[in-house]
Amino acid sequence: MDSFLTQKANVMREGGRRLAFVRDSLMEFAQIGVNFAEIDQKAFELIGAQNAKANFAMVPGYKWATCLMKNDEVCHGIPRKEKVIEPGDLIKIDVGLLYEGFHVDTTTSFYRGPYDEKKEKFLEYGQHSLDRAIAEAVAGNSVYDISFQMEKGLTRHNLGAVYQLTGHGIGRRLHEDPMIPCFAQKRDKKNKLYEGQTVAIEVMYTQGRPDLIQDSDGWTFRTADGSLGGMIEETVLVTANGPEILTKTA
Numbered sequence: 001m002d003s004f005l006t007q008k009a010n011v012m013r014e015g016g017r018r019l020a021f022v023r024d025s026l027m028e029f030a031q032i033g034v035n036f037a038e039i040d041q042k043a044f045e046l047i048g049a050q051n052a053k054a055n056f057a058m059v060p061g062y063k064w065a066t067c068l069m070k071n072d073e074v075c076h077g078i079p080r081k082e083k084v085i086e087p088g089d090l091i092k093i094d095v096g097l098l099y100e101g102f103h104v105d106t107t108t109s110f111y112r113g114p115y116d117e118k119k120e121k122f123l124e125y126g127q128h129s130l131d132r133a134i135a136e137a138v139a140g141n142s143v144y145d146i147s148f149q150m151e152k153g154l155t156r157h158n159l160g161a162v163y164q165l166t167g168h169g170i171g172r173r174l175h176e177d178p179m180i181p182c183f184a185q186k187r188d189k190k191n192k193l194y195e196g197q198t199v200a201i202e203v204m205y206t207q208g209r210p211d212l213i214q215d216s217d218g219w220t221f222r223t224a225d226g227s228l229g230g231m232i233e234e235t236v237l238v239t240a241n242g243p244e245i246l247t248k249t250a
Helices: 003-029 036-049 117-134 143-155 186-190
Strands: 066-070 073-075 090-099 102-111 167-169 176-180 198-206 212-214 221-223 229-239 242-245
Touching: 003 036, 003 090, 003 102, 003 198, 003 229, 036 066, 036 090, 066 073, 073 090, 073 198, 073 229, 090 229, 102 117, 102 198, 117 143, 117 198, 117 229, 143 176, 143 186, 143 198, 176 198
Parallel strands: none
Antiparallel strands: 066 090, 073 221, 090 102, 102 229, 167 176, 167 198, 198 229, 212 221, 229 242
C-alpha cells in the first residue's frame, strides 16, 4: 500500500478499536428499563472520552450520536426518550465516530429478556451472513462477491435481504463509494476491491418480507409487514491476504 493508505489503515485501526469499546459499552448499558435517549447520551460521553467526535451528529439534519431501533425497526431510528427497552425487545445500536480525520461505523443487534430460540436463530443467521460477506473483502474480489454471500446466507434461512438501504465505503467521509447492497447485482461484478480500501459492510435483514417503510420522522425505516428487523455492521479493511475487521476491541 502507498503511504496514505498505510496511514489511513493505522488511524482507522485505532479508531475502530475505540468505537468497538463504545459499542460494547453501550450494549452493556442498554438494559431493560433504559430509554433510548439515555443510551444516546451515554454514547456522546463514551465517544468524547475516546478523544473522538460523534460523526452521526455531523450528518445534516441529524443531531444524535446513535441510531437506535427495536423490533420491526431496521435502520436510522431516532433515540427518543419515549422508547424504553422492555422484556423481549430486539435492540439495534448503530454508532460511529470520527477519529483523527477518519470515520468508522458499526452496528450490533441483541435482545433483552428471557431466552427466545427464534430471536437467537434470527441473530445467529444474520451474523453468519455478515461473516460470509466479510470473508469476500479481499483485494481483487468485487462488491458482487460480498453481496452474493450476504444474500445467500439470508435466503437459505428464508430471511429477507433489505434492498432499499446498503453498506458503503468509509474513510475521510462517513459515506463513500462503493455502495454495498445486501443482495447481489450483476453490475457490481465490475466494482473491484483494492488493497487499503475501507468499507462498512452491513447486513440488514428481516424475518418476513424485505420491504421497508419510512416513518413520518423522515429517518426511521421499519419492516412493512411488522416482522422483526436486524442489522449488524463492521468497518473492514481490504487487504491482499484477506479482510481485517477494524471495529473490534482486540
